[in-house]
Amino acid sequence: MSKLLNSKNRRLDGRKLDELRPIKMKVGVIDNANGSAYIEFGRNKVMAAVYGPKDVHPKHMMKTESAILKCRYHMTPFSTGRRKNPAPSRRETEISKIISEALEPAIVMTDYPRTAIHVYVEILQSDGGSRCAGVTAASLALADAGINMRDLTSGCAAGKIDGKVALDLDEVEDMEGDADLPMAILPNLEKVTLLQLDGDFSHKEFIEALKLAKKGCLKVYEMQRNALNDKYFGNEKA
Amino acid sequence: MASKKSLVVEYLKYEQMLKEISKGKRIDGRKLLETRSLSIEPGVIEKANGSAKVTLGNTEVIAGIKIQTGVPFDDTPDKGLLIVTSEILPIAASWAEPGPPNAEVIELARVVDRGVRESKMIELTDLCIVEGKKVLAVFVDISVLNVDGNLFDAASYAAVAALLTAKMPKYKIIKEGEIEDTGKQIPLVTKLIPVSTTMALINDAIVVDPTLDEETVMEARFTITTTTKNSICAGQKGFPGGFSLKQIELAVDTALKNGESIRKKIKKSVELAKKK
Numbered sequence: 001m002s003k004l005l006n007s008k009n010r011r012l013d014g015r016k017l018d019e020l021r022p023i024k025m026k027v028g029v030i031d032n033a034n035g036s037a038y039i040e041f042g043r044n045k046v047m048a049a050v051y052g053p054k055d056v057h058p059k060h061m062m063k064t065e066s067a068i069l070k071c072r073y074h075m076t077p078f079s080t081g082r083r084k085n086p087a088p089s090r091r092e093t094e095i096s097k098i099i100s101e102a103l104e105p106a107i108v109m110t111d112y113p114r115t116a117i118h119v120y121v122e123i124l125q126s127d128g129g130s131r132c133a134g135v136t137a138a139s140l141a142l143a144d145a146g147i148n149m150r151d152l153t154s155g156c157a158a159g160k161i162d163g164k165v166a167l168d169l170d171e172v173e174d175m176e177g178d179a180d181l182p183m184a185i186l187p188n189l190e191k192v193t194l195l196q197l198d199g200d201f202s203h204k205e206f207i208e209a210l211k212l213a214k215k216g217c218l219k220v221y222e223m224q225r226n227a228l229n230d231k232y233f234g235n236e237k238a
Numbered sequence: 239m240a241s242k243k244s245l246v247v248e249y250l251k252y253e254q255m256l257k258e259i260s261k262g263k264r265i266d267g268r269k270l271l272e273t274r275s276l277s278i279e280p281g282v283i284e285k286a287n288g289s290a291k292v293t294l295g296n297t298e299v300i301a302g303i304k305i306q307t308g309v310p311f312d313d314t315p316d317k318g319l320l321i322v323t324s325e326i327l328p329i330a331a332s333w334a335e336p337g338p339p340n341a342e343v344i345e346l347a348r349v350v351d352r353g354v355r356e357s358k359m360i361e362l363t364d365l366c367i368v369e370g371k372k373v374l375a376v377f378v379d380i381s382v383l384n385v386d387g388n389l390f391d392a393a394s395y396a397a398v399a400a401l402l403t404a405k406m407p408k409y410k411i412i413k414e415g416e417i418e419d420t421g422k423q424i425p426l427v428t429k430l431i432p433v434s435t436t437m438a439l440i441n442d443a444i445v446v447d448p449t450l451d452e453e454t455v456m457e458a459r460f461t462i463t464t465t466t467k468n469s470i471c472a473g474q475k476g477f478p479g480g481f482s483l484k485q486i487e488l489a490v491d492t493a494l495k496n497g498e499s500i501r502k503k504i505k506k507s508v509e510l511a512k513k514k
Contacts, residue, residue, distance in 0.1 A: 069478075082312070090344045097341045097476075101458075104478035181473075191480025195460070197473030198356045206470050206490060210483060 004161040004173055011173070013042075017166045020156070020216055025137075025227035027144045035145025037227070039137040042170055043127035048137035050145040053115035067112035071100035071119040073134055079126045096121075099135045102155070102184045102194035106139065108148040117147065128171035129157045135184045135194060136220055143228055152224050153193060155184035156216030158209040160199060165208045167216045181206075183213040187221040252455050259443050266449065271492055273447040278395060278504060280403040280511035288404025288426070292396040295449060296386035301378060301396035305406040305426070307367070307417070308375035318365020319375035322351035324382065324393060331385040349434070349474045350380065350394050353463035356471040357432035359401065364427055367409050367417055374406060376426070387449040390461045394434040395504060402428055402508045430465040432472070433500045435493035437461075439479055444488055446496065460489050464497035 009017055021042030030036035033049035040046075056062040073095040077086045088096075099121060107117070119142065121134040132155030139153040159169040161177035174180050179199025185192050201209060251265065258265050268274070274295030283289035288303035308319050324347040326334045339347075354360065365374040378400065380393045405423040412418045438448035438456035448456060458479030463472040470490065475481065481489070 090348060093341050093344045094348050097345055098474075101476060101478045105480050186480055189480065190482060192475065192483065192486060193458075193478075193480040195473060195475035195481070195486070197462070197470065198352050199471065200356070200465075201470045202468050203470070203490065203494060207487065210486060214483065 004176055005164065009164070011161070011166065013170065017164055018212060018215070020168045020219060021170065023220065023223055025140065025223055027140050027227050027231040033141070033145070035141045035143065035147070037137045037140035037144060039133050039140070041129055041133035041136075042168075043125060044123070044130050044133045045125040046130065046133045046137045047122045047124060048134065048141040049120050049122075050117065050138075050141045050147070051120075052117040052145075053112040053147070054118070056114065056116040061116070062114050065113050066109040067107070067115045067117050069100050069104050069107065069109070069117050069119065071096050071103065071121070071138070073099050073121045073123070073131065075123040075126060075130075079123045095131050095134075098194055098196065099131065099138060102135050103138055103142065103153050105189075105191065105193050106149050106151045106153050106186050107142065108150060111148045117142075126171070128169050128174040129182065131155070131194075132157050132182050132184060136224065140224055140227060144231070151186040151188045152221060153184050154187055154217045154221040154224060155182070155194060156213055156220050157182040158213035158216065160201060160205060160209065165205055165212055167212050179205075179209075181209045181213055183210070183217060185214060185217045187218055251451055255452065255455060256441050259441055259445070264445060265451070270443060271446045271496075273496065273500075274449075276395070276500070276503060278399050278507040280399045280508055281514070286400075287406060287423075288400040288402075290396045290399035290403065292392045292399065294388060294392040294395070294447065296384060297382075297388060297392045298384040299380060299382050299389065299392040299396045301380045301393065301400040303400045303404045303426075304377040304379070305374055305404065306377070307372055307409070310366070310370060310373045314362075315370035316366045317362040318373040320351065320355055320360065320362065320378070321375060322347045322354070322378045322380070322397065324350065324380040326382040326385065326389075329384075330382045334385070345474075345476065346389055346393060347380065349390055349461055349472070350378070350397050352472040352474070353394050353432045353434050354378070354397060354401065357430050357463065357465045359398070359428050359430055359432055361427065361429065368411065368415055371415055372409075372417055374409075376401075376404075376406075385450060387451070387453045388436050388447050390436045391434050391447060394432070394463070395500065398431060398433070399504055399508060401426060402431070402504070403511055431501050431504060432463045432465050433497040433504070434461050434463040434472075435496045435500075437489050437492065439481060439485065444485055444492070446492060460486070462490060462493035464494050467494055467498050470494070
């Protein structure tokens, strides 16, 4: 197994164990969409757009008391090492579902009865942690669309590499590392709305990773607020 | 699954359910962290390489294993394949319809897959015959026969018990790159036993092994797979709702404890089946 940490606990890209990759966010990037956002999470490049609230098709999906949220997470064929078949895979179907479920508790769904809100998350380039980047971008796009929300959804993963708990794994660390814990939270409501886990954690390591991921999510949340402020209030910081 | 039970359940049973839960009980008489009765019956399908039928309360599931030759993925030329699929058969509930799998069923198969894969229960390099050309593919196909909640755990126990009793064909290499079935069957080598525990969040309380009634009203769901009394190998949160960190910690403690007792049950049923 290749070594992911040097003797000073620095990672292959020079990061410390609890350090995020460089993150860039921009709100309002797709002219046609009701709301949109672009995010770079290290080498992940993700575009999210929201259309709606609009009519529900097929009609039997309509809910009389609330909106329905339709979310699609999709990887472009050029986003990965080998070309990815553009047809939706089982992995993408699953991630679409969990992203949707991570976003929904933040939205005041009952404010938009008989409508559908469409969220499209397009992964232009993936490098480990694309679902967290995706959910973060999608939440910004929802806010940008002016949809009533209780909170933002902020995503960030923690994991374990060379036996140590680390924040925000990139693709190499995810593949070669011991475990990955993607998470998303509603920072103000203090709820975890996305949580997956694969790999090998002891009880203690799990709790440590959980807390570290939460810290990462809170940092991402600050950046989300700044990105929204940048668009709506110029460069004024929160 | 809100649409899967009648509105009567949603509006009448819900209140009763909340009342009981606030007293630390459930409408079927269980405590919050208590599972339903579980029976595991390996070897129910003779034509499969391994199989098991699991009954968890009123939920019934059969998992069948087929082990055949296949071609490895380009990026893992020395590894065999593990393929998990699931289907809710149309006999399993009035709302179940035949057709391609929806997101829920895909999630079910993928969560079972992740539990088995991440636990390293099967060493995929053991399944390589000719590197880059021929490997063994382990198909785990899960058929749900009757739905009464917690398909995740029932499917996972069935898959694991079936794998523990599975036999695979033995191949020999006759010349460069060509293989032949010897006609012999050897046991599939397995290591740790992954056990999943699924919990539902209802009115801020965590209940283990939810029934369909409980799933109808749950706000969120959390599945944790453990391999020993101190290691966790997979997890999945589902449904639109959120957990507090405290609730997640409780869920992990519960999963580690429940994992140990279910692991014993699985081992026992497998030993019994092997004696037959």
